[in-house]
Amino acid sequence: MxxxxxxxxxxxxxxxxxxxxxPLVLLRRQIQNRFLQSFLYYVPxxxxxxMTFPAILEATQSPISGALALIVGIVAAWFGASLFKxxxxxxAVVFVAELLMGLLG
Numbered sequence: 001m002x003x004x005x006x007x008x009x010x011x012x013x014x015x016x017x018x019x020x021x022x023p024l025v026l027l028r029r030q031i032q033n034r035f036l037q038s039f040l041y042y043v044p045x046x047x048x049x050x051m052t053f054p055a056i057l058e059a060t061q062s063p064i065s066g067a068l069a070l071i072v073g074i075v076a077a078w079f080g081a082s083l084f085k086x087x088x089x090x091x092a093v094v095f096v097a098e099l100l101m102g103l104l105g
Contacts, residue, residue, distance in 0.1 A: 065097035 031037050058064040069090040076086045 060094050061098055062101055065094045065101065066098050069093045 031040070053070075056061045056070050060066040060069070072093045073086050073090045076089050081089070
């Protein structure tokens with residue numbers, strides 16, 4: 001069993017190293033393809049969204065309050081609210097929604 005753990009750690013290290021080194025070795029020139037440039041530009045945002053979205057729904061006692069906060073946050077950000085205002089409004093929505101659900105349920 002111990003031998004397998006070391007093998008797993010070695011494979012993870014090699015994969016992590018390869019992901020970071022291969023682009024440096026293979027891509028020496030600036031990327032000219034507009035589609036690839038656009039794709040690489042949005043990868044960090046998509047990755048962050050994919051990691052954040054499930055946490056928004058599961059961080060509260062009820063997924064409904066998380067979904068309401070997500071909707072309010074999107075609307076507030078769409079209309080130009082600062083990050084602080086978006087965060088405060090989302091927290092307030094979760095607080096009120098869970099308070100109401102506790103009183104009703």
